[in-house]
């Protein structure tokens with residue numbers, strides 16, 4: 288069998304196939320959409336421009352890769368042997384920066400949650416987790432006054 292697709296078309300097909308295992312952030316976004324949540328992405332006006340922001344609930348979500356953000360799990364603990372000191376220092380900087388962002392957001396009254404990449408492997412567990420999160424961080428009572436005009 289010869290290859291019937293011209294290169295451009297083939298790469299589009301490959302992309303579609305590859306899209307089946309989505310990026311972690313996309314996985315979370317899709318689950319939130321299924322749950323009927325409305326959100327904004329990467330709000331640059333907030334500390335650390337959180338990946339997913341639900342302003343009505345004052346809820347900011349970060350979707351983090353376990354390795355890069357030093358998660359306390361098997362994947363997060365897997366530091367390459369080569370240049371180990373470099374990786375340890377780099378990840379420690381990321382962890383410190385994440386903690387600072389979280390503190391800044393919390394100081395502004397945001398509820399901050401991190402969804403870890405490893406949590407996304409169990410698709411059946413993700414949706415209940417998000418549902419619980421949405422229920423816990425319900426819309427604040429008596430907040431917005433006048434107009435209600437939000438982006």
Ligand SMILES: [Zn+2]
Pocket residue numbers: 353358359360361362363403404405406
């Ligand atoms: Zn993890």
